[in-house]
Amino acid sequence: PDMQSLLNLEEIEEVATKQVSKKCWAYYYSAADDLVSKSFNGLVYKQILLRPRVFVDCTKCDTSTTLLGHKVGIPLYVSPAAMARLAHPAGELGIAQGISTFGAMQIVSNNASMTPEQIVEGSLPGQIFGWQLYVQNERKKSEDMLARINKMSDKYKFICLTLDAPVPGKREHDEKQKDVGASLPVSSAVKAGEKAGRPGGGGVGQQLFWGTAADLTWKTTLPWLAKHTKLPIVLKGLQTHEDAYLAAQYAPQVKAIILSNHGGRALDTAPPAVHTLLEIRKYCPEVFNRIEVWVDGGIKRGTDVVKALCLGAKAVGVGRPALFGLGAGGVEGVHRTFEILKAETETCMRLLGVEKISELGPKHINSRAVERD
Ligand code: FNR
Numbered sequence: 001p002d003m004q005s006l007l008n009l010e011e012i013e014e015v016a017t018k019q020v021s022k023k024c025w026a027y028y029y030s031a032a033d034d035l036v037s038k039s040f041n042g043l044v045y046k047q048i049l050l051r052p053r054v055f056v057d058c059t060k061c062d063t064s065t066t067l068l069g070h071k072v073g074i075p076l077y078v079s080p081a082a083m084a085r086l087a088h089p090a091g092e093l094g095i096a097q098g099i100s101t102f103g104a105m106q107i108v109s110n111n112a113s114m115t116p117e118q119i120v121e122g123s124l125p126g127q128i129f130g131w132q133l134y135v136q137n138e139r140k141k142s143e144d145m146l147a148r149i150n151k152m153s154d155k156y157k158f159i160c161l162t163l164d165a166p167v168p169g170k171r172e173h174d175e176k177q178k179d180v181g182a183s184l185p186v187s188s189a190v191k192a193g194e195k196a197g198r199p200g201g202g203g204v205g206q207q208l209f210w211g212t213a214a215d216l217t218w219k220t221t222l223p224w225l226a227k228h229t230k231l232p233i234v235l236k237g238l239q240t241h242e243d244a245y246l247a248a249q250y251a252p253q254v255k256a257i258i259l260s261n262h263g264g265r266a267l268d269t270a271p272p273a274v275h276t277l278l279e280i281r282k283y284c285p286e287v288f289n290r291i292e293v294w295v296d297g298g299i300k301r302g303t304d305v306v307k308a309l310c311l312g313a314k315a316v317g318v319g320r321p322a323l324f325g326l327g328a329g330g331v332e333g334v335h336r337t338f339e340i341l342k343a344e345t346e347t348c349m350r351l352l353g354v355e356k357i358s359e360l361g362p363k364h365i366n367s368r369a370v371e372r373d
Helices: 009-019 022-029 036-047 091-102 116-120 139-150 188-195 203-209 218-228 241-249 273-283 302-310 320-352
Strands: 065-067 070-072 076-078 105-108 129-133 156-162 233-238 254-259 292-296 315-318
Touching: 009 022, 009 320, 022 203, 022 320, 036 273, 036 302, 076 091, 076 320, 091 105, 091 116, 091 320, 116 129, 116 139, 129 139, 139 156, 139 218, 156 218, 156 254, 233 241, 241 254, 241 273, 254 273, 273 292, 273 302, 302 315, 302 320, 315 320
Parallel strands: 076 105, 076 315, 105 129, 129 156, 156 233, 233 254, 254 292, 292 315
Antiparallel strands: 065 070
């Protein structure tokens, strides 16, 4: 269908659901256990109310800001998500092309279906990428990947270390799709792990997790990383104020944290990022000054983006929306997804009476309905 006729992310997901394979849909849609965290991720934004100020000149609206010191056109980024080629042959490169004109950042998954070199090829000058790492049991494999990323530091500006999934969550939609290993569009990055005798069955998620290390710690993993890259570290998957506070102690090596429950795919009933943001505001607000705090999970509307920014997030990520955009219409589908989110974000800012991202703050929302302690 004509992408322009699709007006919101829900409609794009509907089209993608009809077009992609059952296996692809099950992998993207799935989340752990009863999908409680996945559904709360979206619901929590609906419960936060906006506080628009009127009688304000809103002819101008500027969504640009900086992330880790780099200028971006919008504080919206593509979260690392594996296997984009399951949805469309354009894959992760197609996502890069789809978002290129928005000045939005993209984090490339450790388990991408294309190599990190292919994905940044032909990207625009100033287009910013991060590379997400799942540390492998065979550390040498991760060290070799880091060496490849270091060589492309004009494109890859940081390493995103994912911490919330040392073991895979129980994703039943995905697990029902048996013996998918042989047909996975794996890149050279993950092929190595594949040979190590992965078992068949168990869905795409289980297949991809084979070989991933479960023994990461604050004390051992960050010094190891420092030996293998000078790129700043972004820690992904923090879900408590205690861990956010700890992460801030590792600045400046750690420059940002991503509050995330992995789109509800790891531990079901783990909190949506909004709750963790609220905890940090209450117990250790100094974290916001020491490191950048990013969030992901459940973002479907521009108003969601704005609410997260009001609570102190510096950037907001989308996982499934980028994949479903790709599944619905390839490069154009991704472009349309970001076009919608950007337009909705601008409309929201204007109707709040806000011209710049830096003006957004807690005074623009009422989050009492989701404050729990
Ligand atoms: C993910 N996510 C993820 N995260 C990560 O660090 N490495 C990865 O390889 C993947 N792979 C992946 C695959 C798929 C299909 C999905 C849906 C998600 C999690 C992702 O980065 C992000 O945290 C969530 O997707 C955010 O939630 P929404 O936007 O999907 O609601």
